[in-house]
Amino acid sequence: METRNHTTVVNFFLLGISSHSKDQPFIFALLLTMYLVCLMGNSLMIALIFTDHHLHTPMYFFLSNLSVVDLSYTSVTVPKMLINLLSEKKIISFPECITQLYFFSAFGLTEMFLLAVMAYDRYVAICSPLHYTLVMSRRVCSCLVAGCWGIAYLNCLLHAMFISRMSFCGPNTIHYFFCDITSLLKLSCSDTSTYVLALFIEASVIGLGPFLCILISYIRIIGTILKIHSAEGRHKAFSTCSSHLTVVSLFYGTILFNYFCPSLAYSLERDIVITIMYTVMTPMLNPLIYSLRNKEVKGALRRMRTRRKCFQIT
Structure with missing residues (x-):
């Protein structure tokens, strides 16, 4: 039976993380805990930045978008x-699969762009502090964030539309726990050689572009920090970008290892663990990194607790 997207496949089967039923309760509890910590941590970060006027600066505006x-x-x-860990039939429909692929790719690409913009923000703050308020004006910050979201969503929309028009005649088993471009290309009955080549070229340009921007920004930042004579001044300058540098290292470290070192003792289990690291663990750790290593965020947390106590007393 043909469907609108010219495919005989209407559902895909996700094999998930582990085929051993005895491991799944532990994996479910672990992932649920990590997910709840991620939700609470990032929600708290957004609430802090939104309600505390001390955090109404470009850096925290970008950080709120990152959250x-x-x-x-x-x-x-x-x-x-x-849901699939608790279900015997790990099924995802074709429209759900394409939707998941689209938003996963779009949010991932948006994060890459935002990390690059945040690196540029730190570069301006450290290398051109006297011009910071002029260069990073509210209008410029809004345009940069809109560009991050807009370019990522338009780019990934083209990929989602292209893949949705491919033919899928079977098999329909995805050896993963979500729908991504690579998994669907392996299952497609269409000739994907031209698209794969175009995807590789585009990923090299759009994917590595933000990384090179971050790399160049930090080379300039380190050069400027090394020119500071006092140790206290160097420490203060470095502390303003240490949290962001830690987040970048976590995010790009796992991605680069996963996609550019596939031949190092490859296994599906290793691939899944690394994917969970940058899809679940890194988003969970980001607000913790910024809160534990940032005096301004710690101050905002104290002020929030003080306001809460005053509200309870009244």
Whole structure:
């Protein structure tokens, strides 16, 4: 029976994380805990930045958007993953699969762009502090964030539309726990050679572009920090970007290892663990990194607790 997208496949089967039923309760509890921590941590970060006027600066404006992306990025895959861990039939419909692929790719690409914008923000703050308020004006920050979201969503929309028009005649088993471009290309009956080549070229340009922007920004930042004579000044300058650098290392470290070192003792289990690290663990750790290593966020947390106590007394 033909469907609108010219495919005989109407459902896909997700093999998930583990085929051993005895491991699934533990995996479910672990992923649920990580997901709840991610939701609470990023929601708290958004609330802090929104309500505390001390955090109404470009850096925290970008950070609030990063928290929104992390919340959404994780919510695209984890709820369905948790449902499948409790279900015998791990099925996802074709429209659901394409929708999941689209939003997962879009949020992931948005995060890459946001991390690059945040690196540029730190570059301006450290290398051109006297021009910071002029360069990073509210209008510029809004345009940068809109560009991050807009370019990512338009780019991934083209991929989702192209893949939705491919033919899928079977098999329909995805050896993973969510729908991604690579998994669907392996199952397609269409000739994908041209698309795969175009995808590789585009991923090299759009995917590595933000990473190179981050790399260049930090090379300039380190060069400027090394020119500071006092140790206290160097420490203060470095502390303003240490949290962001830690987040970038976690996010790109796992992705680069996963996609650029596939031949190092490859296994599906290793691939799944690394994917969980950048789809669940990194979004969970991001707000913790910024709160534990940032005096301004700690101050905002104290002020929030003080306001809460005053409200309870009254």
